[in-house]
Amino acid sequence: MVDWKSDEEIEKDSEAFARFMHTLIGLYIWEFVTSLPFDWEFVSGKKSFRWPMIFYFANRYFLLIALICILVLLNLKAEINCQAFYTFAQCFGNASIGLASINLSIRTMAVWSQKWYIVVPLVLVILGHWSMLLHGILLTAVWVPGEGCAITTTSNTLLAATFIYTMCFDLAVLCLMAWKLASPWKGRSALFKMIFADGLIYFVVAFLANMVATIFMLLNLNPVMSIIANVPAAIASTIVACRVVRRLTKFTQRGPELFASSGAGSTLAFRGTRPNPGAVSFKKSMGTESMGVHVQMETFTAQDPRDESFLEYDAAGKVVRDGQFDPEAQAISDEFKRPPY
Numbered sequence: 520m521v522d523w524k525s526d527e528e529i530e531k532d533s534e535a536f537a538r539f540m541h542t543l544i545g546l547y548i549w550e551f552v553t554s555l556p557f558d559w560e561f562v563s564g565k566k567s568f569r570w571p572m573i574f575y576f577a578n579r580y581f582l583l584i585a586l587i588c589i590l591v592l593l594n595l596k597a598e599i600n601c602q603a604f605y606t607f608a609q610c611f612g613n614a615s616i617g618l619a620s621i622n623l624s625i626r627t628m629a630v631w632s633q634k635w636y637i638v639v640p641l642v643l644v645i646l647g648h649w650s651m652l653l654h655g656i657l658l659t660a661v662w663v664p665g666e667g668c669a670i671t672t673t674s675n676t677l678l679a680a681t682f683i684y685t686m687c688f689d690l691a692v693l694c695l696m697a698w699k700l701a702s703p704w705k706g707r708s709a710l711f712k713m714i715f716a717d718g719l720i721y722f723v724v725a726f727l728a729n730m731v732a733t734i735f736m737l738l739n740l741n742p743v744m745s746i747i748a749n750v751p752a753a754i755a756s757t758i759v760a761c762r763v764v765r766r767l768t769k770f771t772q773r774g775p776e777l778f779a780s781s782g783a784g785s786t787l788a789f790r791g792t793r794p795n796p797g798a799v800s801f802k803k804s805m806g807t808e809s810m811g812v813h814v815q816m817e818t819f820t821a822q823d824p825r826d827e828s829f830l831e832y833d834a835a836g837k838v839v840r841d842g843q844f845d846p847e848a849q850a851i852s853d854e855f856k857r858p859p860y
Contacts, residue, residue: 523740532743533669537593540750544586547754551583557765566768571625575764578618582757585611589750592668601660601668612753613652613681619756620688621645622764623721626714627696637695648688651681658746670742678745679736682729682752689729693722713770717763721756728755 522528558576560566588608592601624641631637659672700715732748739745 523744529741529743530666532741532747533666536743536747539747540589540593543750543754544590547582547586547758550758551579554579554761554765557768571622572764574618574621574625575761578615578622578757579761581611581618582615582753585609585615585753586750595667598662598664599668601662605658605660605668605670606656609656609658610653612750613655615757616685616753617645617649617652619725619753619760620648620685620692622760623689623692623718626718626763626767627692627699630696630699630714641692644688644691648684651677651684655681670746673742673745675736675739675745678749679733682733682736686726686729686733689722689725693718714767717766721759721763724759725752725756728752 523532558579561568561572585608588604588611592604592608624645628638628641655674655678657674657677658670660668660670663669696715696718700712728748729752732752735748736745
């Protein structure tokens with residue numbers, strides 16, 4: 520049976536931890552670099568910056584800072600203050616976990632139209648979450664000659680409670696979102712369905728990652744194994760949460776759709792995706808083809824059923840309601856519907 524508390528096992532686990540962290544850092548850097556064009560659109564002003572994006576950018580860059588600190592710690596050759604360095608990295612790492620949950624909470628608040636009885640409880644839960652995350656940064660690390668920085672003690676009980684709190688928080692947010700969007704499902708737009716599907720994916724990934732981290736902390740095999748799954752949980756939550764934000768932003772900018780009805784029963788639809796037959800199109804070019812204004816507008820008019828000229832048909836195409844019934848016209852209509860053979 521493996522003696523997890525022995526020095527030989529801790530040294531072996533530390534080596535495995537270092538290799539595992541290098542792999543995870545490479546994964547996150549790949550994800551970070553491939554999504555930089557999205558960030559640049561906000562920096563360059565191509566997309567308007569709104570306050571919820573603060574949590575998106577903080578989530579991405581806080582985790583990047585934490586992973587860079589871990590990478591430095593794993594490859595140090597000169598002695599440094601390991602306690603201060605690990606505390607700094609843990610602070611940014613735990614903050615990224617909290618920001619990932621905030622990104623999903625903001626979407627839930629938006630789905631509920633920012634109702635106070637939804638916003639206030641979620642804000643209180645967020646404050647409690649951050650209180651536990653900030654208490655969880657406390658650990659002890661020392662410099663070991665010939666090996667580098669090593670973690671000697673951690674607060675496993677507090678860390679496990681923090682991850683359990685995170686899982687319950689994410690579950691509550693998903694349930695609120697599902698409650699609002701699930702009924703009636705048939706009448707929901709593609710945007711609402713995407714929000715629900717992304718929220719479900721986020722919860723499943725984050726829940727599984729946090730559950731694995733909680734299991735290792737509760738087992739308390741040794742100081743290294745207790746925290747070996749913390750970084751994967753933070754990376755998984757951040758990647759999925761940030762992808763959810765990017766998908767929603769790209770979806771809403773494909774082309775605005777507006778459906779508004781008036782008392783006369785008319786509907787206007789504005790789309791910027793593809794032209795439709797019968798649309799009125801205006802284009803004004805100024806020097807080059809790339810500069811122009813393209814407007815498409817469709818008008819649909821529905822008549823009042825109480826109008827005498829209103830016609831109503833059944834599934835077979837027969838007139839079942841009309842201002843005045845004409846049996847001869849109906850017979851002619853039926854004759855044209857018969858096949859010529």
